[in-house]
Amino acid sequence: IRRLIVVLGDQLDRNGPLLSDVDPRQDAVWMAETVSDPTGGAVHQQRLVLYFAAMRHLRDELRERGVTVHYHAADDADRSATINGPADRLAADLPVLEPDTVVLMEAGDWSVEQGLCDVVTAAQVPLEWHRDRHFLASREAFQDWAKGRKSLTMEYFYRSMRKRHDVLMDGGQPSGGAWNFDKDNRAAFGSAGPGELPAHPVFEPDAITHGVIDMVHQRYGDHPGDAADFNQPVTPDQAQVALDDFIRYRLPAFGTWQDAIWVGEPLLYHARLSTSLNLHLLDPRACLERAEAALAAGDAPLNAVEGFVRQILGWREFIRGVYWLRMPDYADLNALDHQADLPSFFWDGKTDMACVADAMSALLRHGYAHHIQRLMVLGLFAQLYGVHPYAFHEWHMALYLDAADWVSLPNALGMSQFGDGGVVGTKPYCASGAYIDRMSNACAQCRYNPKEAVGETACPFTTFYWDFLDRHEEQLAGNRRLQFQYRNLQRKTDGQRAAIRAQAETLRSRMRGE
Ligand code: SF4
Numbered sequence: 001i002r003r004l005i006v007v008l009g010d011q012l013d014r015n016g017p018l019l020s021d022v023d024p025r026q027d028a029v030w031m032a033e034t035v036s037d038p039t040g041g042a043v044h045q046q047r048l049v050l051y052f053a054a055m056r057h058l059r060d061e062l063r064e065r066g067v068t069v070h071y072h073a074a075d076d077a078d079r080s081a082t083i084n085g086p087a088d089r090l091a092a093d094l095p096v097l098e099p100d101t102v103v104l105m106e107a108g109d110w111s112v113e114q115g116l117c118d119v120v121t122a123a124q125v126p127l128e129w130h131r132d133r134h135f136l137a138s139r140e141a142f143q144d145w146a147k148g149r150k151s152l153t154m155e156y157f158y159r160s161m162r163k164r165h166d167v168l169m170d171g172g173q174p175s176g177g178a179w180n181f182d183k184d185n186r187a188a189f190g191s192a193g194p195g196e197l198p199a200h201p202v203f204e205p206d207a208i209t210h211g212v213i214d215m216v217h218q219r220y221g222d223h224p225g226d227a228a229d230f231n232q233p234v235t236p237d238q239a240q241v242a243l244d245d246f247i248r249y250r251l252p253a254f255g256t257w258q259d260a261i262w263v264g265e266p267l268l269y270h271a272r273l274s275t276s277l278n279l280h281l282l283d284p285r286a287c288l289e290r291a292e293a294a295l296a297a298g299d300a301p302l303n304a305v306e307g308f309v310r311q312i313l314g315w316r317e318f319i320r321g322v323y324w325l326r327m328p329d330y331a332d333l334n335a336l337d338h339q340a341d342l343p344s345f346f347w348d349g350k351t352d353m354a355c356v357a358d359a360m361s362a363l364l365r366h367g368y369a370h371h372i373q374r375l376m377v378l379g380l381f382a383q384l385y386g387v388h389p390y391a392f393h394e395w396h397m398a399l400y401l402d403a404a405d406w407v408s409l410p411n412a413l414g415m416s417q418f419g420d421g422g423v424v425g426t427k428p429y430c431a432s433g434a435y436i437d438r439m440s441n442a443c444a445q446c447r448y449n450p451k452e453a454v455g456e457t458a459c460p461f462t463t464f465y466w467d468f469l470d471r472h473e474e475q476l477a478g479n480r481r482l483q484f485q486y487r488n489l490q491r492k493t494d495g496q497r498a499a500i501r502a503q504a505e506t507l508r509s510r511m512r513g514e
Contacts, residue, residue, distance in 0.1 A: 002026035003128065004070075004099035006116065008086065009034070009051045010108050010404055012058050013280035014236060017130035018105050024066040028097070031055055032072035032089045035220075042347065042398040045227040046367040048074070048216045050401050053209040054234040054279050060208065070097065075215045087115030094123040101125065106132040106139070108278070109405035110327040134280050135320055136165060136313065142321030152322060152423060155180070158314030167288055167313055168295075168306060175295075180310070181303035185255045188439050194262050198249040200272065203231055203238050224347065224399060225364050232275050232401060239276035240286075246271045247290045247300070255304030259372045261440030263354065266362030270370045271308065274402035277316070284312050316407075322414070322424055323406040331390060331409055335421025336428070336472060338386040342395055343511040346378070353460060354446035355436050356381060367401035374400075377436060379416030380429060384464035385508070386471075389419030427481040430468055433459035454496075454503045467504035470497055 005018050007029055013019070022029065033052050037043050052074060059069050072089055094102070102120045104127060107113035120127050131138055137145075145160060146152055159179055162168055168175040205213060209230070216227040233239040246254075250269040257269050276282035291308050294300040323330065345351035349360030359373040369378065382392050389412070396412040397403045403412075414420040418428035433450025437443040443450045448459040453466050469476070469489045477486045492500075 001028045001068075001097055001099040003028075003101045003103050004094075004097055005029045005103040006086070006090065006105075007031050007058070008105075008107055008112070009055050010279050011105055011132075012054055012236075013134060013283070014058070014061070016105070016280065017133060018103060019062075022062070022065075022067055024068070028068040028070060028099070029059075029062055030070045030090065030093065030097075031059060032086045033074040034085050034089075035074060036085065037398070039394050039398045041220075041223055042395075043220070043223055044225040044364075044367045044399045044401065045216050045220055045223045046225050046230045046232070047398075047401050048220055048223070049209065049212050049227050049230045050232050050234065050275055050279070050367075052215075053205075053212040053230075054281065056208050056212065057235050075219060085112060085115060087112065087119050090116060091119040091123070094119070094125060099125060101128050103128040103130070105130040108407075110323075110331075112405075134283065135317060136284065137161065137317045137321060139321070139324040142317075143325055146321070146325055151426070152318075152325075153426075154314055154318045154424075157318045157321070158310060161313045161317060162309075165288075165313065168292065168302075168309055176302045176306075181255065181306050184303040185307050186259045187256050188260050189257070189262055189441070191441075193441070194257070194260070194265060194268065197265060197268060200231075200267050201242055201245045203233055203241075205230065209234060225367055229365055231366075233281060236281050239273070239282040242271075242273055242276060243282060243287060243290060246273060247294050251291065251294055251304055251308060252300045253304065255301065255307035258307055259439060261355070261358075261370075261372055261377070261436070261442065263358045263440065263442050263445065266359075266366065266369060266373065268370065272368065277312075278402050278404050278407065284316065287312050319410045319424070320406050322410045326420075326423065327409075330420065330423075331393075331413070333413065333420045333423075334389055335419055336383075336386075336389075336417075336475070338383075338417070338419075339388050340386045340508075341512075342382065342387050342391060343385070344513065345511075346382070346395055352447050353381075355440060355442035355461075358442055363399055367399065369400075372439065375416055375429060376431065376439070379412070380431060381461065381464070383417050383428060384430065384461065384468045385511070386468075387417070389413040389417035392417050392419075427479050428468075428476070430465060430482075430485065431461075432465035433461040436461060454499045458503060460507055463500060463503045463507060466492070466497075466500045470501065 005027060007018055011018060033055060059071050062069050102125050104116055145157060213227045213230060233242050254269045273282060277284060288309060291305045295302060295305040349357055349364055351357050355377050359369045359377045362369045393408050393412040396408045410424050414424035437450040449457045450459045450462055452458040453462045469485055476482055
């Protein structure tokens with residue numbers, strides 16, 4: 001073998017640096033299905049289907065083109081090495097395959113990348129290294145941008161990306177005269193509800209995907225979710241269908257309703273393109289071009305297109321930049337010293353909190369919850385409750401189909417749990433049940449009252465909100481962006497604060513199952 005090309009499960013771009021110039025006469029591709037499962041049997045069944053089905057589609061395509069693929073499937077007779085990750089398996093294969101060169105591309109996981117590089121170095125095989133061109137900003141470009149800055153503000157990075165890549169720009173100025181239309185993008189549905197919603201596309205499983213679904217049922221049938229509900233693109237063509245469908249049917253209303261929650265409707269106008277983007281089945285440039293074209297054609301308004309562009313060109317690139325800038329130490333951060341385990345309803349969805357039950361039912365059913373359910377329901381609860389931020393990240397990695405280490409650590413540990421103490425966001429996302437009441441219809445069908453912090457019908461979000469501010473007063477009261485919240489806390493009497501503390505303690509022991 002001249003070149004042994006290592007293709008990880010989230011590097012499935014057929015035209016990227018790994019696969020664009022494969023020579024079937026001399027090169028071979030190497031792939032291994034891995035089950036990273038630190039939580040022990042908790043990985044969502046559909047997450048396994050997504051990765052394995054998408055990888056097997058690529059494997060078969062390559063074999064049809066005459067390329068040799070050394071492939072380790074999760075249901076191979078000897079699957080112990082795949083459980084431990086790709087590096088162990090590659091280490092065992094290199095002496096047998098004896099390639100002249102190993103080809104690797106920047107990975108999406110710091111420890112996987114380290115492990116693979118260490119294995120190749122130890123085997124003394126020359127390494128051909130590639131930058132991941134799937135992202136518009138290289139790791140180095142982000143480091144240059146970050147150099148000398150006191151704080152990393154997504155908004156400034158995003159503006160620099162808009163200018164550099166000439167996206168939504170008009171003669172050096174942002175299109176429409178503003179960088180951001182967030183104020184137009186926070187509407188709630190009100191009592192009338194969302195009305196008729198556009199259907200999301202259906203991706204019927206083919207024989208390969210069916211085979212994986214059966215295998216997951218057999219081997220991982222006790223994991224959360226049901227493999228049979230799987231409905232995600234597993235090829236670039238399907239990812240293109242998903243993009244077309246979003247641009248045509250949901251982008252026009254995406255901006256306005258992007259923060260709204262409606263019980264029983266987890267998908268709403270959301271794109272749900274993140275699995276395809278994160279497995280490299282879909283190029284972010286195609287997403288940007290299509291959104292800009294829809295704006296130019298008058299098919300989608302600027303607030304919607306800008307909101308979508310902000311996610312792809314802003315947040316996504318920023319989060320990845322932070323990850324590579326701050327790893328490996330970033331994973332150990334726990335700025336608020338939170339130590340609690342996740343309550344059991346984070347795994348089975350069994351709770352009488354209507355908003356949490358709704359978000360968990362979406363997560364168990366689809367391996368998905370939209371960004372406000374993630375951040376302002378499940379993430380918010382975990383933070384107010386005091387869950388350990390790395391445990392929250394592991395939970396996020398296990399249950400969400402689109403989670404990858406590079407995206408989950410800064411989003412889950414950093415932004416959502418404030419574990420990084422202000423690298424990604426400048427303050428913790430703390431809110432009471434009143435926020436959820438404003439953005440959703442969940443409270444109207446809940447046994448709790450979002451306005452109450454103590455008593456039988458007190459909303460746990462509201463109790464824990466005040467308790468969170470109270471617990472962290474010394475550390476957070478000086479944060480300029482929390483002045484309003486702390487002024488309100490400080491208006492409470494000592495007796496009121498003690499009652500909130502007691503209520504929080506009772507709730508905590510109940511949620512620990514005591
Ligand atoms: Fe959630 Fe509280 Fe509203 Fe119930 S009352 S739905 S727990 S925010």
